[in-house]
Amino acid sequence: MIDKLPPANIEAEEAILGGILLDPSAISRICEYLVPDAFYISSHTEIYQALLRLYHHGKPTDLLTVIDWLYDHDLLMRIGGRNKLVSLLERTVSAVNIDVLASLVMQKYIRRRLISVSHQINELAYQTQTDLSTIIETSQQKLYQVSNEQFRTSTEHNSAIAHCAYTDLESNKPIYPTGFKEFDKLIIGFEPGTFTIVDYFNCSNGRRYSHQFNCWRWRWCCTWRLRGQGEEAGGRGQGAGGKEFLQE
Numbered sequence: 001m002i003d004k005l006p007p008a009n010i011e012a013e014e015a016i017l018g019g020i021l022l023d024p025s026a027i028s029r030i031c032e033y034l035v036p037d038a039f040y041i042s043s044h045t046e047i048y049q050a051l052l053r054l055y056h057h058g059k060p061t062d063l064l065t066v067i068d069w070l071y072d073h074d075l076l077m078r079i080g081g082r083n084k085l086v087s088l089l090e091r092t093v094s095a096v097n098i099d100v101l102a103s104l105v106m107q108k109y110i111r112r113r114l115i116s117v118s119h120q121i122n123e124l125a126y127q128t129q130t131d132l133s134t135i136i137e138t139s140q141q142k143l144y145q146v147s148n149e150q151f152r153t154s155t156e157h158n159s160a161i162a163h164c165a166y167t168d169l170e171s172n173k174p175i176y177p178t179g180f181k182e183f184d185k186l187i188i189g190f191e192p193g194t195f196t197i198v199d200y201f202n203c204s205n206g207r208r209y210s211h212q213f214n215c216w217r218w219r220w221c222c223t224w225r226l227r228g229q230g231e232e233a234g235g236r237g238q239g240a241g242g243k244e245f246l247q248e
Helices: 010-022 024-029 042-056 063-072 081-091 098-125 132-154 158-171 181-187
Strands: 195-202 207-215 219-226 231-233
Touching: 010 024, 010 042, 010 081, 010 098, 024 042, 024 098, 042 063, 042 081, 063 081, 098 132
Parallel strands: none
Antiparallel strands: 195 207, 207 219, 219 231
């Protein structure tokens, strides 16, 4: 039986490191989820750790700065010398796809982790002196740790989520407008599948009203009733006074 090589993508690892050397700002897009252990080649792990340390200390990750840092920490020869870093930079054209490459490297890493965990579980299963429930619990914990790493790689970057959220808020265009401009400014419109109840008090007649808003994919409607009197107006697809509001 021929042993299979562990899952890895060496070209993607080199492209990531070269992309960071080419564009120092690129590391901010991947540093939160791409861990140093994800690199299969040990020299790549050392280089990425150096890049992370420089980045977290607010220093640039250009070629000369990285070479100087590795030399000061006696790591330059361990990673292959200056020629290694220069070759990484020369092979890289752009850092545009660094997010995709980081995801590929993390996927290979998680596969290697699964292989390692499977071997550990296999060894546990042969320990007949250990209680079976203990073996099962330990195995579940090991698999759970790997699944957490997978969840982290599948999660969108916080900066991308925040950018989309602020863009929606600043556009002043609700997802489903109510037709009342002042009301839209307060609630930013309705989201699909929501049911909203709005209570308000009319000071002129001392009565309390309740509006119920149902939002569907293509339209929203509201019904209102006078609290305490049992009076109700409107219906499905209609608002107060029998007016229907459709999405613009």
